[in-house]
Amino acid sequence: MKKEDLFDVIIVGGIYAGLSxxxxxxxxxxNVLIIDSGKPCNRQTPHSHNFLTRDGETPAQISAIAKAQVLHYPTVTFLTGKVLSTTIIPVGFTVETASGQQFNARKLLVATGVEDLMPPIAGFAECWGISVLHCPYCHGYEVHGQQLGILANGxxxxxxxxxxxxxxxxxxxxTNGSSTLTPEQRQLINQLNVQVVETELMAIEHEQGQLKTLRFSDGSDYKVDALYSRVPVRQQSDLAxxxxxxxxxxxxxxxTEFGQTNIPGLYVAGDNSSPLRQLSVAVANGGKAGLWINSELIGEDLATRFPPASLLN
Structure with a gap:
């Protein structure tokens, strides 16, 4: 393998953490190669918030600006594609894409995010990120003071x-079924004047993702302006x-705080390794991983150029 065939770093996942x-x-x-499939988990979210200078812009607008700025640096290459596999090799890692291309790098950063798993409720997935919300820090201001629902239990x-x-x-x-709240939990909820509905939710009626009515198994319905819920997630990729x-x-x-994993040379950053699913957090974690990767590369390069005297004897 020639040195020119070897990237310093391959980044799998080219949205916020990866671009950072x-x-x-x-x-x-x-010399960096960024590979991204173009399917971020927040692709149907209309606006992103809590990111200084870009508050209220769409996720696509923010990532497009970020991509253009990153590609301003001539040693960075961007490839649209899906990485199917990675292999550890003596000099680092090999990645193979769905199109059969193979690339090698000394270090690998996986920033592939997570996938939200939608419940089997009609309309839920279509409203996710629009009027069915997971985070008040991301979306709470836009619906503050309105009639809100929470879909959760226990x-x-x-x-x-x-x-x-x-x-x-x-x-x-x-609660989408019988409540599993403890008496102490129920007491505080009552004190906050929060009504508890235990009937099973059957469907969410909406217009282009904007919630209109919640339909329940007993034929009843409720009008809310937005519905908060948490869904389970799984890794978007099993590469790491x-x-x-x-x-x-x-x-x-x-x-670690700087993206290091238990595998030497393998780093991770973004939603795949952080419970705080905020754009600003992903950018910060990606930046910290980039700093640490470069520091590690410098250390290896210096050790090669100036080996300890004991190794020369």
Whole structure:
């Protein structure tokens, strides 16, 4: 393998975390390949918030600006494609795309995010990120003071009621079946004047993702302006796990603050390794991973150029 065939870093996943790392590495004069399939998990979310200078813009607008700025650096290459497999090789890693292309790099950063798993409720997926919301920090201001619903049960419902009531006092909790709240949890929810509806939710009527009516199994319906819910997630890609990357109890990839995994040379960043699904957090984590990768590359390069005296004897 010739040196010119070897990238310093391959980044799999080229949205916020991946592009942030790519910018750091491009500015560090590193030869970087970013590969992205073009299907971010927030692609139907109309607006992104809590990101300074870009508050209220669409996710696509923000990522397009970021991509253009990252590709300003001539050592960064962007490829639209899907990585199917990765292999550890003596000099680092090989990745293979769905089109059969193979690329090699000294370091690998996986920033592929997670996939939201929708419940089998008609209309839920179509409203996800638009009027069925997962995070008040991302969307709460836009619906504050309105009639809001929470679709959850047990501890999750209790935590969400405590959180969402900060944005609106007009709340209804829909447990989608018999409540599993403890008496103590129910007491606080009652004190907050939150109605609890235990009937099974059958469908969400909407217009282009904008919630209109909640339909229940007993024929009843409720009008709310927005509905909060949490859904389970899974890794968007199994690349890191296949290489042997450890995971947390919640299924996230296990990493240090700077994106290092238990596999030498393998880094992760973004939603795949953080429970805080905020654009700003993904950008920060990608940036930190890029810094640490470059530092590691510098250390290896210096060790090659100036080996310890003991190794010369």
């Amino acid at each position: 790392a790519g910018m750091v590495l491009g500015r560090s004069l590193r 501890d999750t419902a209790y935590d969400m009621v405590r959180l969402i009531q900060n944005w609106s006092s007009s709340l209804t909790l829909f 796990v296949t290489l042997g990357c450890d995971t947390t109890k919640s299924g996230l990839l296990s990493t």
